[in-house]
Every structure is written in C-alpha cells, then in structure tokens.
Amino acid sequence: MSTATPAERRKENIRRRILQAADEMLAQEGALGLSIRRLAEITDYSPAAIYRYFPSKESLVEELKEAFFARLVDNLSASVDQSIPFETMCRGGLRTYIETALEKPNHYLAVFSAPVPPIDTQSDHASMPETSKQRAFEFLQDLVKEGKATGGFDRDLNVDLSTRSLWVGLHGLAMMIAHMPGFPNFRDGDAFIKTSDFIDFYIDRLVTGLEAKS
Numbered sequence: 001m002s003t004a005t006p007a008e009r010r011k012e013n014i015r016r017r018i019l020q021a022a023d024e025m026l027a028q029e030g031a032l033g034l035s036i037r038r039l040a041e042i043t044d045y046s047p048a049a050i051y052r053y054f055p056s057k058e059s060l061v062e063e064l065k066e067a068f069f070a071r072l073v074d075n076l077s078a079s080v081d082q083s084i085p086f087e088t089m090c091r092g093g094l095r096t097y098i099e100t101a102l103e104k105p106n107h108y109l110a111v112f113s114a115p116v117p118p119i120d121t122q123s124d125h126a127s128m129p130e131t132s133k134q135r136a137f138e139f140l141q142d143l144v145k146e147g148k149a150t151g152g153f154d155r156d157l158n159v160d161l162s163t164r165s166l167w168v169g170l171h172g173l174a175m176m177i178a179h180m181p182g183f184p185n186f187r188d189g190d191a192f193i194k195t196s197d198f199i200d201f202y203i204d205r206l207v208t209g210l211e212a213k214s
Helices: 006-029 036-043 047-053 057-078 086-103 105-111 132-150 159-179 195-208
Strands: 186-188 191-193
Touching: 006 036, 006 047, 006 057, 006 105, 036 047, 057 086, 057 105, 057 132, 086 105, 086 132, 086 159, 086 195, 105 159, 132 159, 159 195
Parallel strands: none
Antiparallel strands: 186 191
C-alpha cells in the first residue's frame, strides 16, 4: 500500500502528465518542436508550474532520454532466450536495438542530438550510479563475452573494442534510417531490397565479423 500523501500523489500525477505530453510532442515534432511554452498550452499548466517540476527544457529532455534507454534495456532483456542457438539470439538482440531506435525515431535522434557522456568501462561500476545507457552497453558487452565463452565468437577478441564496434555499427544504421525514413529501399538488379532485409544483412555482417574463423 502506498504511503504517499494525497498532495504527493497529485504532484506525481502532474509530473507524469507533463512527461507524457512532452514524450508525445517529442515523438511527433522532434526536440526542436518541444518547448515549455507549447507544453504549457497542451497540458493547461502555466510555464511557471512546469518549471517547478523541471527547471529547464534540457532537464526534461534528459529525463526523456533516460526513459528511452530504459525502454531499450527492457526490450534487449526480453530478447534473451537461452533455449535457442547463441548466433540466433545474438542477431535477434542486435535487431531489437535497431527496432527500438526506430519505434520513435525522433526520440533516438534527440538522445544523440548532443554529446553523450562516454561510458567508462574501466571504473568500478559498483561505486557508480548505473544508468539505463550503461546497462544497454553492458547488454552488448555480455553478448560478446558469451560469444567468446561458447566459441561462437573469436576467443581472442578484445571485449571492449568489440562491444564499441557493435554499438557504432548499430547506431550508424539506426541514425541513417531515422534521418532518411525508408532507407535504403533500393533495387539490386531485378530484386527490390527492403529496409528490413537490409537490416538483417547488415546485422549478419556485424556478427560474422566477430565469429571464430574455422
């Protein structure tokens, strides 16, 4: 049973409503279309009221970014299935990253519209506040470690370099599609290459590059 007071529940409901409205505005119009003034018009709260919950537009966007990474982590975690071959699970997990990025492309673009603080893989994470962004990186890192342990990936791989290489590859494709909806959709001779087919091809190339050479 919640111990929150009625006043605290009202504040949380208002905060949640502001976040939901900002999330919808970001999805439709991107970060440039999101403003405190327009948010006030949509929610019927004054700008001053919104600033009591979020001191700036930047702080509001930062919370939306963290929510995106939290959703990404949830989706990546749901893609883990130890009952199927590692190679199949790995490709499915990487595709999940792309699909999550493209569910709300404006969110993904907003996440990387400004420099993102680097992930420090050398520090003691037990002493650091773990973010959803950190957990998303660690999901890819765990894939590489499992691939090495099971022999699916080259056992001599550098885990950190391989993880960053995967993220760079996934991020690059996600950004291309987000900026150019429908990318690549082109003809290869008589065949028409769909975006979904290109994603599968691209992920296959990423994974093959890490696999153990016979």
